[in-house]
Every structure is written in C-alpha cells, then in structure tokens.
Amino acid sequence: MQNNNIKRRKIKNFIALSIAFLSALVGLFWLVFILFDLLREGVQYIRPELFLEDPAPPGIEGGGLRNAFVGQILIVMVAVVIGVPLGILGGTYLAEYGRNKRIAHFISTLADIMISIPAIVVGTFVYAIMVRPLGHFNGWAGGVALAIIMLPIVVRTTEDMLKLIPDELREAAFALGAPYYKVIMNVVYRGAATGILTGVLLAIARVAGEAAPLLFTSFNNSFFTTNLNEPMPSLTVTIFQYAMGPYDDWHKIAWAASFIITFAILIVTIIGRLLIKWRYRK
Numbered sequence: 001m002q003n004n005n006i007k008r009r010k011i012k013n014f015i016a017l018s019i020a021f022l023s024a025l026v027g028l029f030w031l032v033f034i035l036f037d038l039l040r041e042g043v044q045y046i047r048p049e050l051f052l053e054d055p056a057p058p059g060i061e062g063g064g065l066r067n068a069f070v071g072q073i074l075i076v077m078v079a080v081v082i083g084v085p086l087g088i089l090g091g092t093y094l095a096e097y098g099r100n101k102r103i104a105h106f107i108s109t110l111a112d113i114m115i116s117i118p119a120i121v122v123g124t125f126v127y128a129i130m131v132r133p134l135g136h137f138n139g140w141a142g143g144v145a146l147a148i149i150m151l152p153i154v155v156r157t158t159e160d161m162l163k164l165i166p167d168e169l170r171e172a173a174f175a176l177g178a179p180y181y182k183v184i185m186n187v188v189y190r191g192a193a194t195g196i197l198t199g200v201l202l203a204i205a206r207v208a209g210e211a212a213p214l215l216f217t218s219f220n221n222s223f224f225t226t227n228l229n230e231p232m233p234s235l236t237v238t239i240f241q242y243a244m245g246p247y248d249d250w251h252k253i254a255w256a257a258s259f260i261i262t263f264a265i266l267i268v269t270i271i272g273r274l275l276i277k278w279r280y281r282k
Contacts, residue, residue: 035262042259045252054224055238061249065257067224071139071233072208072261074226075218078143079207083150084200090151091158091196096184108159114152122148123213131217139232142218146207153206157199161192194275201272205265211236235261 049064056063090107098104122145130141165188173183189196211234214220218232220241225232235257242254 038255038259038262041255043256045256046259047256050253050256055222056249058245059247063253065235065238065253067221067233068235068238068257070224070226071218071221072235074228075139075142075146075214075232075234076204076208078140078228079146079150080200080204082144083147083203084154086147087151087154087199087203088158088196090155092162092184094155094159095162096180096188108156111152111155114148115156118212119145119149119210120212120216123216126213127216137217137219137231139218139228139230142214142232142234143228145213145217146210149207149210149213150203153203154196154199157202158192158196161195161199162188164195165191194278198272198275201268201275205268205272208265208268209236209261211240215240 049062051064051069052066053062053064054067055065090111094104094108098107126141126145126148130144131137169187169191170183173187174180178186214234214237218234218237220237221231221233223233239254239257239261242250242257245251
C-alpha cells in the first residue's frame with residue numbers, strides 16, 4: 001500500500017513538473033520570438049539620421065526621430081524627479097516610522113494594488129486633473145502620469161530593502177547617541193542603497209515603454225521642442241502612430257525605434273538584476 005502511494009505521488013509530481021516546464025517553454029518561446037523579430041526587423045533600419053534628424057513630412061521618405069528621443073528623455077526625467085524622492089520617502093515611512101501601524105499597512109496594501117493598475121487608467125486620471133483644466137496637452141502631465149506608475153514600485157522596493165537591514169545596526173547607532181534621522185541617513189540607507197537603486201532602475205524600465213498614459217497627457221508633437229508646457233513628442237507614442245500609419249517608411253522607422261527602446265529597457269533591467277545579485281553576495 002505504501003509503495004502504491006509513493007508511485008502515485010511520483011506520477012503526480014512528474015505531471016505537475018511537466019506542465020510547469022511546458023508552460024515555461026511556451027512563455028520563453030514567445031519572448032524569444034518577439035526579441036528575434038525586433039532584432040531582425042529593427043537593426044537593418046537603424047541609421048545615424050534616426051537620431052540626428054526630425055521627422056519628414058508624411059509621405060516623404062527619410063527623416064528621423066530626434067524630437068521623439070529628446071521628448072521621451074525629458075518626460076522620463078520629470079517622472080524620475082517626482083516619483084523617486086516621493087517613493088523613497090514613502091517607503092522609509094512604512095519601514096521605519098509606520099511599523100505596526102494600521103495606516104502603514106493600508107498604504108502598503110494600496111501600493112500593491114496600484115502596481116497592477118492599468119497604465120491607461122492613470123493616463124485618464126492625469127488627463128482629468130492636469131490636461132482638461134489647462135485646456136491643452138503638455139509634457140508635465142506625461143511626466144506626472146509616469147511618476148504615478150513609478151511611485152508604488154519605488155515605495156514597495158524601498159520598504160522591503162529597509163526592512164532587511166538588521167535592527168541591531170539601528171540599536172548600535174542609537175547607543176552612540178545618533179538621532180533617528182541620522183541613523184536612517186548614515187546607516188539604514190547605506191545598507192539598502194543597492195536594493196533601492198535596483199528598485200528605481202526597475203521602475204524606470206517599467207515606465208520607459210509606456211504609451212497609453214502619454215496618449216492622454218503629453219499626446220505627441222511632430223516637431224522638435226523642449227517646452228514641457230506644450231504637447232511633447234515621445235518615442236512610444238510615435239512608434240504607435242508610425243506602426244498604424246499607411247507609409248512603409250514609417251513602418252521601418254517604427255521597427256528601428258521599437259528595437260532601440262526594447263534594447264534600452266533590457267539593459268536597464270539587466271543592470272537591476274545584477275545589482276540585486278551583487279547585493280546578496282556581499
């Protein structure tokens with residue numbers, strides 16, 4: 001009887017492992033397929049003009065996406081300036097000052113929920129509070145939308161990293177007479193710096209490829225501009241518009257831009273993963 005139970009358990013275990021392995025293979029296949037397709041279609045259309053020239057008029061071949069690259073960088077920089085400090089401060093409160101408090105538990109749960117909120121919902125929210133009152137699209141609204149998406153990721157990462165710092169280090173600093181804010185700045189932050197930086201990089205990678213919230217906020221602009229008070233060009237929205245356009249040259253540029261932004265996000269994600277491994281090896 002015991003041997004039969006062991007055999008049944010082994011069979012169930014083999015079936016479960018086989019299903020999990022096949023599921024992983026299916027997901028990996030589509031990931032490799034997408035990356036290979038981007039590589040095959042995108043690399044051949046990368047040229048210096050793509051980075052140095054502005055878009056050509058519709059129907060005319062040539063031109064580049066200088067305006068979209070600059071606009072994307074500006075919008076992401078606004079998001080980083082807004083989202084990263086607020087996220088780190090919020091995570092610090094949850095890990096240090098809000099321990100065992102109901103409000104801290106509520107905020108932490110809310111941050112978990114916000115991580116999974118569709119980006120387009122964030123875009124419509126920012127549209128209602130920043131675009132409609134002003135009467136026009138603007139780059140600031142795009143930066144705020146991306147910052148809202150970044151915020152819960154940075155909050156939860158910071159909270160988790162700070163909680164990993166042993167309480168003995170805090171107690172040792174307190175024993176030397178250090179006030180709480182100096183303990184956080186000079187002891188806790190130093191120990192969790194790599195993990196916090198990793199969360200920031202992953203948050204940047206998360207928002208760098210978003211197009212939906214920018215459609216409702218910064219919209220797009222076919223001309224070069226650095227004025228965030230007006231519609232701002234962005235790489236993701238430009239890729240969407242070019243891919244949906246009727247011109248073959250637009251499709252080629254969209255492939256090249258898609259490869260560039262995917263490759264950039266991949267590099268940032270790899271750096272984040274390497275930092276995590278380096279942090280736990282210390």
